[in-house]
Amino acid sequence: MGGGYVGVDVGGTKVLAVRVSATGVLEATATRPMPGVSAGPEAVEETVALAARDVYGATAPVALGVSAAGLVDAAGERFLFGAHLPWRDAPVRRAIADRTGLSVVLENDANCAAYAELASGAARGVRSALLITIGTGIGGAVVLDGRVIRGAHGLAGEFGHMQAVPDGLACECGLRGCWEQYCSGRALERVTRVALGRHLDGPEVTALALAGDQVALHSFASIGTWLGVGTAALVSAFDPELVVVGGGVSAVGDLLLGPARRALAGSLQGTAYRSVPDVVPALLGPEAGAIGAALLARDGRS
Ligand SMILES: [Zn+2]
Known part of the structure; x- marks a missing residue:
């Protein structure tokens, strides 16, 4: 072999x-x-x-x-x-x-x-899933009916630069209001800096949140809510069974995913009559x- x-x-x-x-x-x-x-x-x-x-x-x-x-x-x-x-x-x-x-x-x-999470991770056995990776920015992938969807030019799944806020915050890509400006490691640091008046890096905010610090919890609630709102748009487009969230920022678990689940359920039509996909952490890590x-x-x- x-x-x-x-x-x-x-x-x-x-x-x-x-x-x-x-x-x-x-x-x-x-x-x-x-x-x-x-x-x-x-x-x-x-x-x-x-x-x-x-x-x-x-x-x-x-x-x-x-x-x-x-x-x-x-x-x-x-x-x-x-x-x-x-x-x-x-x-x-x-x-x-x-x-x-x-x-x-x-x-x-x-x-x-996404291929790895489908084969042996959080989406094992699932046929249609979204993978959202939250690190410095947002990466993503769409899996429908067991296949990674690439699109006409190989560029599908670039979720981070979907416009979330018209005329919003400037993005490194040259556009304004991109989703990753509100939901990413950089967004976590910015929201915390505004609330605290000093800079902390992502792992520091994560450690504080896990220790119960209210400012850090609020920062994760903010980006978690943005995660759920953006995910709702993707769920409306692709109807996945499951949403898998990976990347360094997701290491905090339900402090991020709880607000995301609530915002997702609150941003979909007909939730009393449809299945809202669960939002779960990726299993395979870096x-x-x-x-x-x-x-x-x-x-x-x-
Ligand atoms: Zn952008």
Whole structure:
């Protein structure tokens, strides 16, 4: 069977590699720091190859999946754009295949995480689900009838930049009022800073909330409510069985998801006569993208 399947998740600050068995069991993980964007595309490709080698050693894997934070084209050949990665409309799948000598699949990180949660995480056994990843911003994926939906250009599921507030807060993307300005790690920090008069980072706010601090609880209630309101629009569009919420901000659990569930139920029509999908935490944690990439390498990217 060779050396199983390797998945490598390429994020803004680190490259995380995993090896899974043919049955999907996680066997090894390794992390390398991301070279800065200024180091250029080839430095990132080399880091991906090195991180992959960290988890497979002498026995080459059957195939390699690459999960990347940004826009991947529908064919899985080109990485189009990611704010924190140096590739711009670049043929990344082939470049990494050439560099490693392995069969490679390339996919957007949120789609990979959704694939992993569906195969062996919170959405196991579910046919239609939404995955919403709340980190610095919002990532997302749509799974309908067991398939990750990519759309005409591979760009479906980019929920973070849906407009939530006309003429709202300015977003790094150049638009105003994007959902992630109200529901993300950055939003959590901003809401807390306004209430407290000083800056705390996301993990600090999380620790305070878990200790019962009222300001921190209010911050999570605020972004949780925005999570529910935005999710209601997505539920109206896609009618999922389940909504899975991952990403660092979701580590606080029901302090975020409770307000989200209430806002979701309050923002859907006909709730007395329909099923409102549950909002549950992702199970696979920070390795979800890499695991999903490895499983896509195993199953083929359809
Ligand atoms: Zn935006």
